[in-house]
Amino acid sequence: MAAVPGAAGEPILTGVLTSDFKIGSDLDLCLAQESRDMEPIEGLVRPHIDGGRSGGSGPVLTLVSPATGEPMAEVACAGAEDMHDAVGAAARCWPLWRGTTFHERAQRLRRLAERIHAERHSIARLVSREQGKPYVEALSLEVLPALDHMRFIIHHAERFHAGLAVEPRHPFYTHKRAHYLYDAVGVVALITPSPLPFAVPLIQVAAALAMGNAVVLKPSERTPLTGLRVGELCADAGFPAGLVNVVPALPESTMHLVLHSRVDKVFVTGSLEAGQSILPMVGCAVRPVVLSLGGNHPSIVAGDADVERAARGIVWGALANCGQNCGAVQRVFVDERVASQFMECLLREVDRITPGDPLEPGVDMGPLQSNERRQAVHGVVSEAVAAGAKLLRGGTIPEGPGFYYPPTVVLDPPMDCRLMRDETPGPVIPIVVIENLERAMMLANDTDYALTASGWTRSTQTAERLMVGLRAGVVTINDVLYSYGEPASTWSGHGKSGMGQNHGTPGLREMSRQRFVSFDPADNEAPLFAFPYDDRGRALVEASFEFLNGRSLPRRLRGLWRLVRLERFRRRTPLRALLGASRRRV
Numbered sequence: 001m002a003a004v005p006g007a008a009g010e011p012i013l014t015g016v017l018t019s020d021f022k023i024g025s026d027l028d029l030c031l032a033q034e035s036r037d038m039e040p041i042e043g044l045v046r047p048h049i050d051g052g053r054s055g056g057s058g059p060v061l062t063l064v065s066p067a068t069g070e071p072m073a074e075v076a077c078a079g080a081e082d083m084h085d086a087v088g089a090a091a092r093c094w095p096l097w098r099g100t101t102f103h104e105r106a107q108r109l110r111r112l113a114e115r116i117h118a119e120r121h122s123i124a125r126l127v128s129r130e131q132g133k134p135y136v137e138a139l140s141l142e143v144l145p146a147l148d149h150m151r152f153i154i155h156h157a158e159r160f161h162a163g164l165a166v167e168p169r170h171p172f173y174t175h176k177r178a179h180y181l182y183d184a185v186g187v188v189a190l191i192t193p194s195p196l197p198f199a200v201p202l203i204q205v206a207a208a209l210a211m212g213n214a215v216v217l218k219p220s221e222r223t224p225l226t227g228l229r230v231g232e233l234c235a236d237a238g239f240p241a242g243l244v245n246v247v248p249a250l251p252e253s254t255m256h257l258v259l260h261s262r263v264d265k266v267f268v269t270g271s272l273e274a275g276q277s278i279l280p281m282v283g284c285a286v287r288p289v290v291l292s293l294g295g296n297h298p299s300i301v302a303g304d305a306d307v308e309r310a311a312r313g314i315v316w317g318a319l320a321n322c323g324q325n326c327g328a329v330q331r332v333f334v335d336e337r338v339a340s341q342f343m344e345c346l347l348r349e350v351d352r353i354t355p356g357d358p359l360e361p362g363v364d365m366g367p368l369q370s371n372e373r374r375q376a377v378h379g380v381v382s383e384a385v386a387a388g389a390k391l392l393r394g395g396t397i398p399e400g401p402g403f404y405y406p407p408t409v410v411l412d413p414p415m416d417c418r419l420m421r422d423e424t425p426g427p428v429i430p431i432v433v434i435e436n437l438e439r440a441m442m443l444a445n446d447t448d449y450a451l452t453a454s455g456w457t458r459s460t461q462t463a464e465r466l467m468v469g470l471r472a473g474v475v476t477i478n479d480v481l482y483s484y485g486e487p488a489s490t491w492s493g494h495g496k497s498g499m500g501q502n503h504g505t506p507g508l509r510e511m512s513r514q515r516f517v518s519f520d521p522a523d524n525e526a527p528l529f530a531f532p533y534d535d536r537g538r539a540l541v542e543a544s545f546e547f548l549n550g551r552s553l554p555r556r557l558r559g560l561w562r563l564v565r566l567e568r569f570r571r572r573t574p575l576r577a578l579l580g581a582s583r584r585r586v
Contacts, residue, residue, distance in 0.1 A: 051241025
């Protein structure tokens with residue numbers, strides 16, 4: 001991403017504003033832009049606070065290109081004072097934004113979507129350069145899903161803004177008009193990861209803004225430039241200054257954000273370690289938190305599966321983004337009846353993968369995010385091989401610049417090795433041959449994680465067994481990864497995979513406070529069970545027990561007759577309640 005000097009001499013990330021992309025001359029221009037993007041960004045990149053680039057009292061972070069290992073930018077991280085300023089700006093802006101009409105919010109969100117569409121190629125290049133995923137993958141798995149989710153958010157957030165009607169079920173209260181109102185939470189802190197540096201924060205920011213919140217975004221320290229681009233896009237779309245603040249910071253500085261007294265809710269998307277470090281702090285501050293953490297995705301290939309389809313899906317599900325998705329396939333259990341044919345198909349698909357520079361045309365898989373991650377992945381693979389697993393492909397660190405690691409296939413690793421027990425964010429496919437579907441599901445569920453899972457079968461009956469038997473928050477049959485791009489699906493895990501929900505209408509609820517409100521239009525004397533607690537009050541209660549909980553129809557009818565005879569009941573309960581007494585109460 002090229003940089004031009006800002007008003008204060010700081011660089012502002014910019015890109016071509018091309019809404020149409022044609023084959024031919026436009027492709028040549030795009031490739032020429034990519035070449036220019038490889039130049040280091042000059043100047044110190046600072047946080048985006050209160051509508052401008054300011055702060056940066058923390059350490060200076062040197063970003064390194066995953067493809068070359070060369071420095072590409074220097075970022076001034078936010079310190080405690082910057083976190084305070086960002087939260088303060090959001091807290092000042094929030095009451096005004098909360099008071100806007102949904103029409104105004106939707107108008108700004110549509111403008112944001114238009115900006116993203118216009119700048120989709122420059123956004124994808126930035127993601128490729130900073131995070132390492134191939135350019136086409138950055139478009140298809142980052143920018144495109146973000147726009148799809150925004151359309152869903154704009155459409156469905158309006159229903160919550162208007163409130164949802166509640167139909168009273170108690171016979172005495174059927175005349176009341178009740179609603180669930182969904183109010184803004186306030187200042188929302190978003191902690192987001194590097195594997196999806198654009199889609200994750202953008203979708204969460206859009207949901208937060210649609211529900212009337214203000215945002216402080218702390219992007220991964222490995223991909224701060226993409227996080228800052230989210231803040232710039234929001235500013236370009238006309239959102240008020242201070243509504244969206246972006247504070248790149250090291251993990252140890254995050255505590256100043258999540259513990260701030262004016263932060264109302266915290267969303268953490270990242271590794272298990274990230275969630276475990278932040279959760280105790282948020283608990284001490286007594287504020288709600290949503291955790292979307294790691295996964296250990298099992299994929300089961302049943303004996304009646306289309307093995308070629310399963311092989312293609314599993315290879316993509318395991319190797320997309322170099323295996324650095326929390327929903328990536330990480331364990332494969334294949335029925336012994338089709339194991340030989342499946343292995344042949346899978347290895348053929350793996351051999352077709354083209355690794356390389358993520359900005360080069362035709363590249364399927366880029367580098368890992370960092371050398372530390374590459375060393376960690378290689379260590380886990382080496383342990384499995386030393387414990388008896390068969391290395392069928394990959395498993396070696398290539399020479400040369402960048403943090404590349406080859407597609408790696410491991411057969412029959414021990415079930416107690418780290419490769420099978422822990423999340424391994426890398427391009428590794430462990431395969432275990434099993435005797436039957438029941439054992440496959442038992443092994444698939446034998447994990448502390450429960451985020452995503454998949455199965456492959458031609459049988460509707462087998463598909464139903466897998467959907468019910470696999471305990472992950474998201475289970476897909478004959479497909480992988482797609483649910484993240486489906487706006488109506490939720491993204492939620494159990495166990496060490498997190499708590500709470502993102503995406504879909506449940507994700508919008510998480511960005512709001514649900515309140516119950518009601519209006520009684522009847523001209524009643526007083527609430528039904530109000531003072532005085534005299535003999536008539538006791539008779540009212542006893543008759544209510546008999547009517548509402550009598551064990552037989554005659555007893556309930558006798559209770560209703562006793563109620564109707566009580567003057568207090570007639571004065572305090574309108575006729576509509578009596579008419580509603582025969583309705584089903586659930």
